[in-house]
Each structure stands twice: as C-alpha cells, then as structure tokens.
Amino acid sequence: MPLVKPLPAFLVSRYHGWRATTYEENKAWYRRLANEGQRPRMMVISCCDSRVNVNALFGAQTGDIFLHRNIANLVPPYLPDGDPHGTSAAVEYAVSVLKVSHVIVVGHSDCGGVRGCMDMCEGHMPELEEKSSFIGRWLEILRPGYEEVSKITDEAERIKALERAAVSVSIRNLATFPFVQKAVEDGSLTLHGLRIDIGDGVMESMTGEGWNFAVV
Template sequence: MLQARPLPAYLIQRFQGWKATTYQDNKAWYRRLAESGQHPRAMVISCCDSRVHVTSIFGADEGEFFIHRNVANLVPPYNPDGEYHGTSAAVEYAVTSLGVAHIVVLGHSNCGGVRGCHDMCSGHAPQLEEKSSFVGRWMDILRPGFLRIQHLPEADRPRALEKEAVLVSLENLMTFPFVQAAVEEERLTLHGLWTDTGEGGLEQYDPSRAGFVLVG
C-alpha cells in the first residue's frame, strides 16, 4: 500500500505521552483486559461526529462499552441479504457473542448527517439522491422519521429529526430476531438518548410520555 504514510508528529507525541503516563500507571489493568477478553455491560451506537465523545459523557473506563459509530447513529432494518452490513454485524456480535445487557442509541444536536437527510427529503440536496451517494443511501434509513416530522415548522424539523434518528434506530433494532428475543426474555434493554453537545444536556426517550425528557 504505497499511499500509506507515517503518523503526523502530533499524534506520535500524544501516543508517547499516553504510554508514559496513563498506560504506565495502569499497566496491570490493561494486561488483564487483554488476557481476559472484553465483557462490556452495554453497547452504545453513536454518531461518528467528532464532537460526540461517549466515554467522556459517561466517564467510562476501557472495557466498559462496546461502541459502534456511524453517520447519524442509525441502525438499518434487519436484512440478511449477504451484502456488507457493518452496523448489523456489530449489533449481532454485541448481543449474541458478548451478551450485552443494554443497547444505547445516542443522538446529538447539530448532526450533519441528519441535516443532510432533511435537505435530501426536502428536495434541496439532489446530489444525495444519486445512487452513487453512500451518504444518501445510508440516510434513506431515516426517511420514515422525516415523514413523521415534515408537518412541523421548518426551523423545528432538524432537532426533531435528530430525535427521530434515535427512534427509528430503536424500532429497527426490534426487527432483528436475536434482539427481539433478548428483549422479550429480559436479557437486554434498549435505551434512546439525545445530547446537546453545546450545552452538555442529556435527554432520554420516555415511552410513557411518548417523548424525550431531561436526564437528572
């Protein structure tokens, strides 16, 4: 692979700092994790947006979360068609192999992927309608959510659609037979969260209120 290049100097310096401090102070813990395998309590499906830092939000240690990130924290419907399904594979592994007790879908404010879906569904992003657009085809997953909020004033739609991305993903998770079975057997619980990255707020979906409510 001739195009590969050495790491930028600033990343090397950060690695060296981590190795000399955090790793050195917790060497036995890291070795124990490596030797005993991972046993995460929860899977977190979050956006790959660089502003969303799951382990910081929850103060999680290594080995605590099985984290999967993708554009707009979406889960597609169950579709065993033999094609490439990174998110579905991660969900399958978390539930059937790792036996996680919780799956958390975490949405966030000012999500670029959700904004792209809004623009595409509103007819303002024809480039995303092209079959060759990976982002567009991925955001097709969220079209049902757009249909549920399209009656809202335009200014209110993006945030509402961000929360719909969480709900659509939770709905799609239940189309996976092994997820449905684990939920019905009370071996697994599903959770929907949305965070305001600027204000540090966190909301969770409450089925009894059919909406998101502040945590804490």
C-alpha cells in the same frame, strides 16, 4: 507518491504520553483485558461526529463500552440478504457474542447527517439521491422519521424533531432483529435512546411512551 505515510509527529507524541502515563498506571488492567478478553456491559451506537465523546459522557474506562459509530447514529432494519452490513454485524456481535446488557443509541444536536437527510427529503440536495452516494443511501434509513416530522413548520424545531427521530427510528429497527427481540423478551437486554445537546450539555432520554423524550 506512497499511499501510506508515517504517523504525524504530534500523534506519535500523544501516544508516548499515553503509554507513559495512562497505560503505565493501569498496566495490570490492560494486561487483564488482553488475557481475558472484553466484557463490556453496554453497546453504544453514536454518530461519527467528533464532538460526541461517548466515553467522556459516561465516564467510561477502557473495556466499559462496545462502541459503534456511523453517520447519524442509525440502525438499519433487519435484512439478512447476504450483503455486508457493518452496523448490523456490530449489533449481532454485541448482543449474541458479548451478551451486553444495554444497547444505547446516542443522537445529538447539529447533526450533519440528520440535516443532510432533511435537505435530501425536501429536494435541496439531489446529489444525495444518486445511487452513487453512499451517504444518501445510508440516510434513506431515516426517511420514515422525516415523514413523521415533515409537517412541523418551524425549521429549527423540525431539525430537532428529526434528530430525535434518528434515535427512535434506530430503536424501532433494533427491535426487528430476532436476537435483539429474544434478549429483550427474556430480560437480558434493555434498549435506550438519548439525545445530547452539544452546546448546553443537556441530555434527553426516550421515555418509552409514544417515543417521547424527557430531560435526564
């Protein structure tokens, strides 16, 4: 059985629809992007969750956002150990090469990665603690956040607090990157943390005061 197969017909149809409408109506813009390169104003780090549509949230067009997605919208701390680091590489490229003005971490409600971290930290998913679990090793980034919220007795409130912690931990870790620190200090870069509730559409933003969040 071949490893790779042709694209499903419904996706081919969608592509041709895009090519005949969105692309055709904006052909000059796409050619300009191809010829001049990208100049996004912002980098957004969001969860892989298919329900989080960052371009729709901000009404973004092609070329507006340098977008990086991973499990639970996490940023690891700065660790130049010679190993490959996908998220860290994306941050370095956005800040040092593209010179974005904003880095925005977007968390969300009902996050499976955040739930997995909580279950792992509370001993309910020992399989995530195995060294062979890529998910578990990634979610270790959020363990300090769990320790901050672990004393919240109501489970629903604890998971919401951990979703916010996934954002605040990532912001804190961003600040450990020397090139991020330098850009923030010279005023060329600002950091932002958000949490969107998928069900009601309410967005919260980090206020910068004790890692608190307030409705936008």
